[in-house]
Amino acid sequence: MGEFGKYVLYFLLGGTIVSLSTYLGSQGKSFLAAFASTFPAITGATFILIYLNGGNDAIVSYAKNLLWFVPPWIVYVVTMILGIPRIGFWPAMVGSLVLYLGCVGLVKKVLG
DSSP, X not given: OOHHHHHHHHHHHHHHHHHHHHHHHHTTOHHHHHHHXXXXXXXXXXXXXXXXXXXXXXXXXXXXXXXXXXXXXXXXXXXXXXXXXXXXXXXXXXXXXXXXXXXXXXXXXXXX
């Protein structure tokens, strides 16, 4: 598969997961929507592609760095849960993203 074909595959995989999550969420199946969103299909595909292109060391390094993004993601989700009922969707979304990026900046600073 050529370089362009790989990116088309990535796009289709990501779009399928977003579409499935959106559909399930709009049908009131929030648990299944959350499952579809967090199912490690994208991460798994990324693992496979990094392995095929970079080998074991590259994938272990990627996996270790991936863990550093879990705490910022938790801050993002908790801020959405607490913010939406209090200040509405859009302000909560902006605030959550700002906090997420701030947490990522802190992680980057800690890691050097």
